[in-house]
Each structure stands twice: as C-alpha cells, then as structure tokens.
Amino acid sequence: MIDRLTAFVDRLRQVGVPVSTSEVIDASTALSFISWSERSVFRSALAATLIKNGTHRPVFETLFDIYFPQMVGELQQEPDSEQPSSKNDAKPLDDMTSEVLEALLRMDLELLDRLAEEAIARYAGMMPGRPVGGRYYQWKVEQALDMNAITERLTQMLGGSGPGGETAGSVLTALLAREDATARMGELRRRIERIIRGRLISDRGPEAMARALSRPLPEEVEFLQATSEDLAEMKRTIAAMSRRLAARLAYKHHRTKRGRIDFRKTIRRSLETGGTPLEPKYRHRTNRPDLIVMCDVSGSVASFSRFALSLLYALSQHFRKIRSFAFVDAIDEVTHFFEQAEMEEAARRVRTEANVVWLDGHSDYGHAFSQFLQRYGDALSPKTTVLVLGDARSNFRDPLAERLHEIRDRVRKLYFLNPEPHRHWDTGDSIVSKYSPVCDGVFEVRNLRQLAQFIERIG
Amino acid sequence: MxxxxxxxxxxxxxxxxxxxxxxxxxxxxxxxxxxxxxxxxxxxxxxxxxxxxxxxxxxxxxxxxxxxxxxDESKALYEWNYRKQLLRIQADENKDWSKTEEDIFSEDYLLGRPLLDAxxxxxxxxxxxxxxxxxxxxxxxxxxxxxxxxxxxxxxxxxxxxxxxxxxxxxxxxxxxxxxxxxxxxxxxxLEYPSIEREKEILMTKVPDMPEALAERVAEVVRAVRNLELKKSPSIAESIDWARSLIALGRDSLEDGEIAETLGVLLKHSVDIDKARGALTAK
CATH class of the missing domain: 3.40.50.300 (P-loop containing nucleotide triphosphate hydrolases)
Known part of the structure; x- marks a missing residue:
C-alpha cells in the first residue's frame, strides 16, 4: 500500500500539485486509523492530508481513480467476451434510451451502472491496445445515446409537462426541472467516464493512463490557449481571485507607523502605563480604491479577452467603484454591461454593442489611450488604480506612450498585464518596452497562477 | 478521541x-x-x-x-500587564531591583490572549x-x-x-x-454549499414543523439561486431564515409569486434580488 501511495504522490507532484514529505507521512498515519474497506473514507482521508487547495481536487479525483481503482477484478473480466453476445440480442436503441430515462427518473443507481456498462459495450467499440483516449470513447457513447435529447425529455418529465414540449408548469418549475435533469445527467456521465477509465487502466496499466490523462492544473492553463471548457472551469477561481484583488487593493496600512497621531486613543492607552504614553496610536484611513480596467478585445487575444471579460465581470461584483473599458483601435466604456447581466450576456454585448473599432479593427493602443484621455479623462483620480489587460501588439502604429504617461500621472497606480510569454515581448509588433517605463509594473500573466502572484505582489 | x-x-x-x-x-x-x-x-x-x-x-x-x-501578538498571543507591573514597581520602590524585575516578569503578570490561553x-x-x-x-x-x-x-x-x-x-x-x-x-x-439532500435535512432539523415537501422545494430553489452569479450567494443560515419566515407566513408551497415577496430574507443586495426575481419568476 505504501508503494501505491508513493507512486500516487509522485504522480501528483509531476502534474504540479505541491505535496511535502510531512504531508505524505500524515497521509500514511491517517490510513492506519481508518478502515480501508470504505473507498470514500479512504479517498477523503487522502484528500484531507495531501490536497490543500480546492482547485486541485479534480486532478486528485482523476488520479485517485487510476491508482486506487474500484472493483479492479470485476472490470477486467468481461470486455472481450461480452461484446459479441450483446450485439446478437441487442435491444433497439429506443429501448435503451427509455431504460436510461427510467433509471434517471427513479435515480436507480444500480440500474444506471448496469446501463452505462451496456452502452459502453455496445457503442464505444473499445479494443485492447488502441491508442485512443478515454474522451473519444466517452464521446462515442454519448453520441449514440443522444444525451442532449435525453436531457430534454428528462427535463420535461421532471417538470411534469406533456411530451409536446409545452411547459405546463411555471417558469420556476421549469427552471428547477432543468437543473435537476442536468445534475442527474452528470451522474450518468460520471458513471460512463469511470467505467471507460477502469477498462483503459486494465488495458494499459495505471502509469500510462495517468500520463495520458494529466491535463495541466486549472491555474496553469494558458489564457491564450484556453478552450471554452477551460474558461468555464476557471470561472470559479477567477471569482475568488477578484475578491482577493479587492482585498489587496483595499489594504489598510494598519501596521505602518505613519499618519496623524490619534490623541484620544494615545491618552486612553497611556492610562494603563500610569500616564506615560508608551505607545502612540495613529489614525488610519481606510483606502477604498477605484478601479479602472482597460481590456484589449481584439482578435489576436481572443481567448485572453474572453478570460479578461470574465475577470472584469468578477471584479465588478466586488468593487463598488469600477469602470471598465474595452478597446481595439477605439475605446468604449462597458461598465453598464456588467452591472446587471449574466456573464455570457455581458460578454456578448461587449462584442456586439461596444464601439471599439475606429479604422480597421486592428489593435491600436496609442489611439485607444488618447481617446480614453479625451473622453473619460475625468474618471482618473489619485485614488484610482488602472489595469491594462492586453498583449501590447499595436500593429506598428504610433505607441503614443506619453498618453499612457499622462494617465499614469493622474492615478495612484497603473499596471499592465500581458498574457504573452516574456520571451515574445518586443518581438514583431509588440511594444511592451515603450509602455513599461511609465507603468508601475508590467506583469506576465499567462495563467491563473501568475494572476495570483500579481495580486500578492501589489499588496 | x-x-x-x-x-x-x-x-x-x-x-x-x-x-x-x-x-x-x-x-x-x-x-x-x-x-x-x-x-x-x-x-x-x-x-x-x-x-x-x-x-x-x-x-x-x-x-x-x-x-x-x-x-498582532499582543492580541493573539500574550501581553505583559503594564498596569500591574507599574504598581508593583511603585510598591517596591526601596527594595532590591533584581528581585522586583524577576517578579514582574513572572506568569502572574502575563495576560493570556487566545493562543496562550489555549x-x-x-x-x-x-x-x-x-x-x-x-x-x-x-x-x-x-x-x-x-x-x-x-x-x-x-x-x-x-x-x-x-x-x-x-x-x-x-x-x-x-x-x-x-x-x-x-x-x-x-x-x-x-467546505462547499450542501447538496439538496443535506440542505433539506438541515432545514428539517433546524426549523420545527417543516413539511418535507416544502423543505425539499426550498432546498431546490436555494440551489437554483446559488447557481446564478450573484454578489453574495445565500448562506445556509439565510436559507434557514427563509424557511422559517415561510412557515411563519403560513405557506406550505412555494410558487413564483411567493418567492418574489420573500426574496429579501434570502438575498441582501438589491441587484441580486432583481436578478433572482428575473430568473425564477415569470416576467
């Protein structure tokens, strides 16, 4: 067991989860106190001692399934023998679908397990030794079962409406039914995924499987390469980070011995020491920052700008005074899009309604900055912090760094966050070095980890 | 243990x-x-x-x-009791200083703060x-x-x-x-927000006279509300408060109209309330 544990920990470390030796010792100590027969207890005990960051939990779960598979014996017996037989007396697809629906409706987990097994045997076409990832098989099974149609019908059935699709119940009932259906489908998906993974492990062995499955941790996914799935996963973390950023910028300098002496407090405190003021007390001003965010939404940084928009969205939930701007070669205020709407809606409106194109829709930082000064200059104040999000690729147009300088002079801090790797800065049309002298800092922010570092640094 | x-x-x-x-x-x-x-x-x-x-x-x-x-440490760990020390020094004015010094830095003059107390x-x-x-x-x-x-x-x-x-x-x-x-x-x-099942049980333990069907409904609605992107998602305590107020109002079911009236118990930002009302009830 210790061998298994160390192999597991090694793999965790390889994908970037920090696990210290003392934590491994804790884990093995913990294992001596619990019974290993209950898998969920075993798993929770390992998670509690090894994983100290909520976002690492999904990676942990995946690897846990690989290294400590459930019912190993059972999974190995059938795959080959079962396939031909099930093909012969195969039920038509419709029967399968309605059985799945039935199982989901009653949440009959055993039946669901069995159906998932059957569906995989029939539709996945798994063959030993094929160098295909689990996602492919999963996709095939889900296509064959037509998961979307099942979700639709399940929603209707849970909502108590007729098969025609006319919702009989209220908006609320419909909404709740949809959420419920989605949750139940998730249950089915997880089952299919687990079974496929189990089969693959018995085919290829855990090491190969772990290597194939190791995706980067959410905080290491590069913004410029992020898929929409990645972005959806990041959303939660982004929300937490913007709260952190809000806390950072509002930092009260309690411990610095500066500012005006608070006589009342000092005298009051001196009573304890017989009237001698040993410890002077100071007045503190709480620093409520205004935030201005300018975000490049041009095509060259498309997935970054999707990320940046979700950051903007999250920030606007936490800052009372935030104004957001989007630009390509013109700049437009987009604050109001974020005030009411959902994230997706806000992003859509930024793309369609904001006036961010002036000439040809190629980024022009200089023009954006000068237009900002012209139109929104009065938004700047000594309490303002400005964040510019973009790759500083200005298509060889005039950088107009003095405009940015002018902005800098009128605010508290100005930071530039660049999603490109440092080594690409100042190559081609990138003009980072034109802007960096006037900024309080230019940061490479390629992933959430670097965003977190930025937040810690500016405290 | x-x-x-x-x-x-x-x-x-x-x-x-x-x-x-x-x-x-x-x-x-x-x-x-x-x-x-x-x-x-x-x-x-x-x-x-x-x-x-x-x-x-x-x-x-x-x-x-x-x-x-x-x-800081004087609030978290410990603090010397200046007042008592000063009194002691005054009282001992003509005595041997090294003895006094030893005494005023003894445990009697130590004010325990939470960490030290524990x-x-x-x-x-x-x-x-x-x-x-x-x-x-x-x-x-x-x-x-x-x-x-x-x-x-x-x-x-x-x-x-x-x-x-x-x-x-x-x-x-x-x-x-x-x-x-x-x-x-x-x-x-x-720790995350509880599953519907667990929240339902929590509601039934914390709110006496809570019918099971209503508890489940409340738990479902609260989850739907938490899935919206809000300034502040409702806490467990708030969902208990909400269930209590529904009981106090004599409600035994939960439909669109009733939700709109009592959302203020669940959500504390007017933006959130508007958003939830829009999502949960007919426009």
Missing amino acids: FESPDRVTAALKKGGYLSDAEIATSVFVADSIGKPLLIEGPAGVGKTELAKCLAEALPARLIRLQCYEGL IRSSDPVLLLIDEVDRLDLEAEALMLEVLSDWQVSIPEFGVIRAQRRPWVVLTSNATRELSEALKRRCVFLA
Whole structure:
C-alpha cells in the first residue's frame, strides 16, 4: 500500500500539485486509523492530508481513480467476451434510451451502472491496445445515446409537462426541472467516464493512463490557449481571485507607523502605563480604491479577452467603484454591461454593442489611450488604480506612450498585464518596452497562477 | 478521541450539525493524527458552526480568536500587564531591583490572549482561529509555533508548553492564498454549499414543523439561486431564515409569486434580488 501511495504522490507532484514529505507521512498515519474497506473514507482521508487547495481536487479525483481503482477484478473480466453476445440480442436503441430515462427518473443507481456498462459495450467499440483516449470513447457513447435529447425529455418529465414540449408548469418549475435533469445527467456521465477509465487502466496499466490523462492544473492553463471548457472551469477561481484583488487593493496600512497621531486613543492607552504614553496610536484611513480596467478585445487575444471579460465581470461584483473599458483601435466604456447581466450576456454585448473599432479593427493602443484621455479623462483620480489587460501588439502604429504617461500621472497606480510569454515581448509588433517605463509594473500573466502572484505582489 | 468517522457524524448530529462523509472523515483524520483542521470555503457554508458543534461534541471549551488585519501578538498571543507591573514597581520602590524585575516578569503578570490561553489550559479546549485569511503574512507566522510545536516562546520568560494538546480549527474564506507553511501543518477540508439532500435535512432539523415537501422545494430553489452569479450567494443560515419566515407566513408551497415577496430574507443586495426575481419568476 505504501508503494501505491508513493507512486500516487509522485504522480501528483509531476502534474504540479505541491505535496511535502510531512504531508505524505500524515497521509500514511491517517490510513492506519481508518478502515480501508470504505473507498470514500479512504479517498477523503487522502484528500484531507495531501490536497490543500480546492482547485486541485479534480486532478486528485482523476488520479485517485487510476491508482486506487474500484472493483479492479470485476472490470477486467468481461470486455472481450461480452461484446459479441450483446450485439446478437441487442435491444433497439429506443429501448435503451427509455431504460436510461427510467433509471434517471427513479435515480436507480444500480440500474444506471448496469446501463452505462451496456452502452459502453455496445457503442464505444473499445479494443485492447488502441491508442485512443478515454474522451473519444466517452464521446462515442454519448453520441449514440443522444444525451442532449435525453436531457430534454428528462427535463420535461421532471417538470411534469406533456411530451409536446409545452411547459405546463411555471417558469420556476421549469427552471428547477432543468437543473435537476442536468445534475442527474452528470451522474450518468460520471458513471460512463469511470467505467471507460477502469477498462483503459486494465488495458494499459495505471502509469500510462495517468500520463495520458494529466491535463495541466486549472491555474496553469494558458489564457491564450484556453478552450471554452477551460474558461468555464476557471470561472470559479477567477471569482475568488477578484475578491482577493479587492482585498489587496483595499489594504489598510494598519501596521505602518505613519499618519496623524490619534490623541484620544494615545491618552486612553497611556492610562494603563500610569500616564506615560508608551505607545502612540495613529489614525488610519481606510483606502477604498477605484478601479479602472482597460481590456484589449481584439482578435489576436481572443481567448485572453474572453478570460479578461470574465475577470472584469468578477471584479465588478466586488468593487463598488469600477469602470471598465474595452478597446481595439477605439475605446468604449462597458461598465453598464456588467452591472446587471449574466456573464455570457455581458460578454456578448461587449462584442456586439461596444464601439471599439475606429479604422480597421486592428489593435491600436496609442489611439485607444488618447481617446480614453479625451473622453473619460475625468474618471482618473489619485485614488484610482488602472489595469491594462492586453498583449501590447499595436500593429506598428504610433505607441503614443506619453498618453499612457499622462494617465499614469493622474492615478495612484497603473499596471499592465500581458498574457504573452516574456520571451515574445518586443518581438514583431509588440511594444511592451515603450509602455513599461511609465507603468508601475508590467506583469506576465499567462495563467491563473501568475494572476495570483500579481495580486500578492501589489499588496 | 473518536473511534471512526461514523462516530464523528453521530456526535456532531447530537450537537445539531448535519455533516457528510467528507466532513466526518476530515474531522476524524485531524483528530487521530493530532493536527489542526483548516476549513476553507465561501462565506455561509457553516465553517464556524462546524467548529462550535465540534467543541460541543468533544466536549471542549471553545476559545475563539477572530482574525483581522492588524492583529498582532499582543492580541493573539500574550501581553505583559503594564498596569500591574507599574504598581508593583511603585510598591517596591526601596527594595532590591533584581528581585522586583524577576517578579514582574513572572506568569502572574502575563495576560493570556487566545493562543496562550489555549496552550495553558488544563481542561480540554478547542481553539477556533476564525477567518485566518484576513491576517497579514507576519501575523500568520505567529501561529506556526503554536500549531506545530504546541508551545509559545516569551523572550522575558521562557517557553510555555501545552499541558495537553488543544484541538485547533482554522477557518478561511480564501480571500488570499495561505502560506504553504501553514497549510502543511493542517488537515484540509474544502467546505462547499450542501447538496439538496443535506440542505433539506438541515432545514428539517433546524426549523420545527417543516413539511418535507416544502423543505425539499426550498432546498431546490436555494440551489437554483446559488447557481446564478450573484454578489453574495445565500448562506445556509439565510436559507434557514427563509424557511422559517415561510412557515411563519403560513405557506406550505412555494410558487413564483411567493418567492418574489420573500426574496429579501434570502438575498441582501438589491441587484441580486432583481436578478433572482428575473430568473425564477415569470416576467
């Protein structure tokens, strides 16, 4: 067991989860106190001692399934023998679908397990030794079962409406039914995924499987390469980070011995020491920052700008005074899009309604900055912090760094966050070095980890 | 010491806290390997409540240290009692100074703050360090000695070791990443909003006369509300309040109109209320 544990920990470390030796010792100590027969207890005990960051939990779960598979014996017996037989007396697809629906409706987990097994045997076409990832098989099974149609019908059935699709119940009932259906489908998906993974492990062995499955941790996914799935996963973390950023910028300098002496407090405190003021007390001003965010939404940084928009969205939930701007070669205020709407809606409106194109829709930082000064200059104040999000690729147009300088002079801090790797800065049309002298800092922010570092640094 | 995670569940339940397997196992592990339990999660998922009920279940005296920015050792660890020291110096004016000096830096002149109190206590205690993420890094480092070696060093006095190891629970809202050093010393529990099933049970335990059907409905609606992107998602306490007010109003079902009227109990920002109303009810 210790061998298994160390192999597991090694793999965790390889994908970037920090696990210290003392934590491994804790884990093995913990294992001596619990019974290993209950898998969920075993798993929770390992998670509690090894994983100290909520976002690492999904990676942990995946690897846990690989290294400590459930019912190993059972999974190995059938795959080959079962396939031909099930093909012969195969039920038509419709029967399968309605059985799945039935199982989901009653949440009959055993039946669901069995159906998932059957569906995989029939539709996945798994063959030993094929160098295909689990996602492919999963996709095939889900296509064959037509998961979307099942979700639709399940929603209707849970909502108590007729098969025609006319919702009989209220908006609320419909909404709740949809959420419920989605949750139940998730249950089915997880089952299919687990079974496929189990089969693959018995085919290829855990090491190969772990290597194939190791995706980067959410905080290491590069913004410029992020898929929409990645972005959806990041959303939660982004929300937490913007709260952190809000806390950072509002930092009260309690411990610095500066500012005006608070006589009342000092005298009051001196009573304890017989009237001698040993410890002077100071007045503190709480620093409520205004935030201005300018975000490049041009095509060259498309997935970054999707990320940046979700950051903007999250920030606007936490800052009372935030104004957001989007630009390509013109700049437009987009604050109001974020005030009411959902994230997706806000992003859509930024793309369609904001006036961010002036000439040809190629980024022009200089023009954006000068237009900002012209139109929104009065938004700047000594309490303002400005964040510019973009790759500083200005298509060889005039950088107009003095405009940015002018902005800098009128605010508290100005930071530039660049999603490109440092080594690409100042190559081609990138003009980072034109802007960096006037900024309080230019940061490479390629992933959430670097965003977190930025937040810690500016405290 | 607890014998198994199931015992933890049972003990917590007696104190009115409904746990799940994950919570029970984490508490059990922290208890058996003798390490602090660090609970992280959004506001209102019952972190502090878990610590309180745990204290009751152990049983142990609860000592609470509420963290805030600017908390320093004189508030967290100990402070010399200046007043008493000064009086003593005045009273001893004509006596031998070295004797006086020795006396005024003895334990009698030491004011215990939560961390020291927890260490010095001879009866079982549970030390709750609440919202540890509000501390700045230096203050966080203050905790390390206590949390791993169970001792406090006082330069003028010496080292005070724990008579018995206190149970320690730290909570964090994750507004900042805690240091690796602190995390390494703890057993970690990420607490999320409860599942519909668990929330339903919580509602039924906490609100007397709660019909099961309504409890389930409330739990479902609350989950739907939490899935919206709001400024502040409703906490468990707020969903209990909401259920209570529905009972008080004599409602036994929950439809569009009724939700709109009482949303103010669940949500505290007018933007959130508008958003939820838009999503949950017919326009």
